[in-house]
Amino acid sequence: xxxxxxxxxxxxxxxxxxxxxxxxxxxxxxxxxxxxxxxxxxxxxxxxxxxxxxxxxxxxxxxxxxxxxxxxxxxxxxxxxxxxxxxxxxxxxxxxxxxxxxxxxxxxxxxxxxxxxxxxxxxxxxxxxxxxxxxxxxxxxxxxxxxxxxxxxxxxxxxxxxxxxxxxxx
Amino acid sequence: xxxxxxxxxxxxxxxxxxxxxxxxxxxxxxxxxxxxxxxxxxxxxxxxxxxxxxxxxxxxxxxxxxxxxxxxxxxxxxxxxxxxxxxxxxxxxxxxxxxxxxxxxxxxxxxxxxxxxxxxxxxxxxxxxxxxxxxxxxxxxxxxxxxxxxxxxxxxxxxxxxxxxxxxxx
Amino acid sequence: xxxxxxxxxxxxxxxxxxxxxxxxxxxxxxxxxxxxxxxxxxxxxxxxxxxxxxxxxxxxxxxxxxxxxxxxxxxxxxxxxxxxxxxxxxxxxxxxxxxxxxxxxxxxxxxxxxxxxxxxxxxxxxxxxxxxxxxxxxxxxxxxxxxxxxxxxxxxxxxxxxxxxxxxxx
Amino acid sequence: xxxxxxxxxxxxxxxxxxxxxxxxxxxxxxxxxxxxxxxxxxxxxxxxxxxxxxxxxxxxxxxxxxxxxxxxxxxxxxxxxxxxxxxxxxxxxxxxxxxxxxxxxxxxxxxxxxxxxxxxxxxxxxxxxxxxxxxxxxxxxxxxxxxxxxxxxxxxxxxxxxxxxxxxxx
Numbered sequence: 001x002x003x004x005x006x007x008x009x010x011x012x013x014x015x016x017x018x019x020x021x022x023x024x025x026x027x028x029x030x031x032x033x034x035x036x037x038x039x040x041x042x043x044x045x046x047x048x049x050x051x052x053x054x055x056x057x058x059x060x061x062x063x064x065x066x067x068x069x070x071x072x073x074x075x076x077x078x079x080x081x082x083x084x085x086x087x088x089x090x091x092x093x094x095x096x097x098x099x100x101x102x103x104x105x106x107x108x109x110x111x112x113x114x115x116x117x118x119x120x121x122x123x124x125x126x127x128x129x130x131x132x133x134x135x136x137x138x139x140x141x142x143x144x145x146x147x148x149x150x151x152x153x154x155x156x157x158x159x160x161x162x163x164x165x166x167x168x169x170x
Numbered sequence: 171x172x173x174x175x176x177x178x179x180x181x182x183x184x185x186x187x188x189x190x191x192x193x194x195x196x197x198x199x200x201x202x203x204x205x206x207x208x209x210x211x212x213x214x215x216x217x218x219x220x221x222x223x224x225x226x227x228x229x230x231x232x233x234x235x236x237x238x239x240x241x242x243x244x245x246x247x248x249x250x251x252x253x254x255x256x257x258x259x260x261x262x263x264x265x266x267x268x269x270x271x272x273x274x275x276x277x278x279x280x281x282x283x284x285x286x287x288x289x290x291x292x293x294x295x296x297x298x299x300x301x302x303x304x305x306x307x308x309x310x311x312x313x314x315x316x317x318x319x320x321x322x323x324x325x326x327x328x329x330x331x332x333x334x335x336x337x338x339x340x
Numbered sequence: 341x342x343x344x345x346x347x348x349x350x351x352x353x354x355x356x357x358x359x360x361x362x363x364x365x366x367x368x369x370x371x372x373x374x375x376x377x378x379x380x381x382x383x384x385x386x387x388x389x390x391x392x393x394x395x396x397x398x399x400x401x402x403x404x405x406x407x408x409x410x411x412x413x414x415x416x417x418x419x420x421x422x423x424x425x426x427x428x429x430x431x432x433x434x435x436x437x438x439x440x441x442x443x444x445x446x447x448x449x450x451x452x453x454x455x456x457x458x459x460x461x462x463x464x465x466x467x468x469x470x471x472x473x474x475x476x477x478x479x480x481x482x483x484x485x486x487x488x489x490x491x492x493x494x495x496x497x498x499x500x501x502x503x504x505x506x507x508x509x510x
Numbered sequence: 511x512x513x514x515x516x517x518x519x520x521x522x523x524x525x526x527x528x529x530x531x532x533x534x535x536x537x538x539x540x541x542x543x544x545x546x547x548x549x550x551x552x553x554x555x556x557x558x559x560x561x562x563x564x565x566x567x568x569x570x571x572x573x574x575x576x577x578x579x580x581x582x583x584x585x586x587x588x589x590x591x592x593x594x595x596x597x598x599x600x601x602x603x604x605x606x607x608x609x610x611x612x613x614x615x616x617x618x619x620x621x622x623x624x625x626x627x628x629x630x631x632x633x634x635x636x637x638x639x640x641x642x643x644x645x646x647x648x649x650x651x652x653x654x655x656x657x658x659x660x661x662x663x664x665x666x667x668x669x670x671x672x673x674x675x676x677x678x679x680x
Contacts, residue, residue: 024280025193032287039296045408048242049559052233053407056566059229060400063222067393068385071581072218074274084275088282091272095283098268102261105254106245110194112258113265117202126209215578219389223577226396230570237563238555241411364620365533372627379636388582392573399569403562412558415616424615428622431612435623438608442601444584445594450534452598453605457542466549 026099026110033100048104055097062090196269196280203270218274225267232260366439366450373440388444395437402430536609536620543610558614565607572600 037043065087066072076084102109207213235257236242246254272279377383405427406412416424442449547553575597576582586594612619 023195023197024284025195027193029283029287036287036290040294047244047410048246049236049239049563050408050410052236053403053559053562056229056233056403057400057407059226060397060403063226063393063396063400066219066222067397068390069219070387070390074217075276076218084277087275088272088277088279089286089289091268091275091277091279092282092286094268095265095279096286098261098264102258104244105257105261107254107258107261109258109261109265112262113199114194116259116262116266117199117206119259120206124210217580219393220578220580223389223392223573226573227570227577230567230573233563233570234567237567238560240557240560363535363537364624365535367533369623369627376627376630380634387584388586389576389579392576396569396573399566403566406559406562409559414557414614416558424617427615428612428617428619429626429629431608431615431617431619432622432626434608435605435619436626438601438604442598445597445601446585447594447598447601449598449601449605452602453539454534456599456602456606457539457546459599460546464550 026113029096029099030103030109033096034103037100046100046104048101051097051101051104055094055101058090058093058097062087062094065090196283199266199269200273200279203266204273207270216270216274218271221267221271221274225264225271228260228263228267232257232264235260366453369436369439370443370449373436374443377440386440386444388441391437391441391444395434395441398430398433398437402427402434405430536623539606539609540613540619543606544613547610556610556614558611561607561611561614565604565611568600568603568607572597572604575600 037046065083076087079087099109102112207216235253246257249257269279272282377386405423416427419427439449442452547556575593586597589597609619612622
């Protein structure tokens with residue numbers, strides 16, 4: 001949508017790029033899902049937790065595509081067209097439930113995403129060297145009781161290994 | 171973006187609705203994430219499986235928000251503003267990794283989503299009564315060996331309980 | 341295994357209770373999975389991340405069983421025998437991959453579980469009133485950079501809503 | 511617990527191996543979790559779906575440990591002791607919620623696991639060559655409507671890519 005002139009504007013107004021390809025908005029997906037559910041009288045099933053569990057189910061199916069492959073290079077070289085198509089379907093499934101879940105929670109997903117990108121940019125300034133040595137033994141001292149938990153919660157006390165590793169490598 | 175006229179078109183051309191609100195496109199998020207990673211030299215970490223596991227991590231955080239609440243009504247009545255804001259951040263996190271994962275796999279997520287909505291509409295025609303009795307004992311007879319699996323895979327053999335239930339209720 | 345005498349001891353030595361029912365140990369499952377993989381020459385596929393993604397896939401299937409049901413009461417009243425059987429299979433699938441993943445990581449899962457129960461007991465003393473008011477605005481001030489992350493990480497900064505809710509209710 | 515004699519039997523009767531190490535049974539974990547919840551009056555929070563979402567949260571934390579590492583070799587060479595300890599805690603967290611979830615659903619997890627291993631052995635006979643060519647285009651023709659689903663369900667129609675790949679490699 002970086003074309004100029006009235007043609008681009010008109011095309012964009014229809015949610016399409018100048019070349020006719022869709023510039024799909026989250027709002028469009030939200031509306032389509034809402035219509036889809038309404039037409040089938042499915043609103044009754046679309047409680048937040050139902051949708052969340054449905055999304056977890058789709059994340060599971062997405063994971064199955066990658067489960068026995070070992071590390072997969074970017075761009076998926078060597079994948080057959082139908083494998084990539086299947087992948088697209090599973091990625092879409094996760095997105096569609098995510099969009100619907102956000103809608104049912106009253107969250108504007110697109111706005112939330114832009115806001116989060118802004119927060120991330122503040123948290124991770126460009127050009128700042130990630131000093132991992134100081135983080136390595138960083139612990140959060142915040143108390144964090146959690147009734148109902150049978151496993152406890154060591155997120156705040158334990159070093160965040162995953163983050164640390166990312167930082168170490170980065 | 172349902173306003174008419176040149177104003178709407180111009181606004182849309184900038185990726186915004188007439189009222190100034192963002193009509194966030196998946197392409198915009200994709201590009202922002204790509205720039206974000208490039209500026210920080212993080213492309214090296216963004217292999218498909220790394221991103222998938224990062225997304226699973228975010229799905230876990232999203233689930234934690236809902237874990238001790240029991241059933242949650244639509245619209246989240248009674249939630250504090252900051253709880254909803256936190257929820258928006260977790261929903262956004264899942265989306266951002268999903269967008270980035272799709273990009274690294276060479277999948278056009280918006281296009282895939284529209285395509286999947288079309289397939290779903292074919293699979294679930296409006297007004298068609300969901301006959302669950304015939305499905306109740308439906309089994310898939312397709313053979314489906316899976317080396318590497320230590321748990322087996324009863325998806326195709328077992329009745330899909332979740333689906334069946336959805337159908338039963340629906 | 342709460343029977344006394346030599347009979348119980350002998351039965352237990354065989355990994356069974358006095359009444360003949362299996363007292364299944366994690367070590368037995370670990371060994372069975374190891375033998376299973378070895379006999380099929382599947383060790384080559386069982387890298388930690390492959391197994392983790394396979395487990396995520398099974399968690400997804402487990403979630404599907406619960407996805408359209410709304411809140412489900414304890415004991416699953418009204419479920420058909422075959423629904424519960426299917427549930428048992430999905431629960432088992434998650435366990436089996438978890439056991440295998442632990443084994444491939446060199447972690448003694450049973451020992452880790454007992455240790456964690458001990459840690460949880462220290463963290464959540466019996467009879468201690470869960471004071472949520474002090475926690476409500478508790479934040480962790482620990483710095484926590486994470487290169488590679490495109491979504492940031494607000495776990496330590498954000499109030500842990502899920503935990504807080506658990507605590508609030510509790 | 512393959513030692514013989516009265517010593518082994520006595521040790522086993524206490525749930526320990528001859529060498530004094532714990533032979534942790536799923537029943538023991540189940541009972542400990544039940545006592546833990548009862549002592550803290552937490553039974554009220556431990557509905558099946560609450561526990562399932564809590565487990566998904568723990569799977570997310572487990573995934574975070576592996577998210578930026580790329581492929582990880584068996585045995586985790588080069589990991590620091592405290593990284594492995596943290597991993598053990600997350601593996602344990604998943605197990606403990608799984609055990610508790612099974613208990614609240616009335617499922618005997620150990621029995622279900624042994625049963626599933628038996629089913630897997632039937633499904634994947636030792637020495638049987640995995641003929642993937644015949645499976646490659648295998649499709650399941652079983653109808654599978656699912657009301658409530660907004661993403662559709664292509665599990666039975668689509669080739670199971672993950673399984674196929676496992677089979678292809680195997």
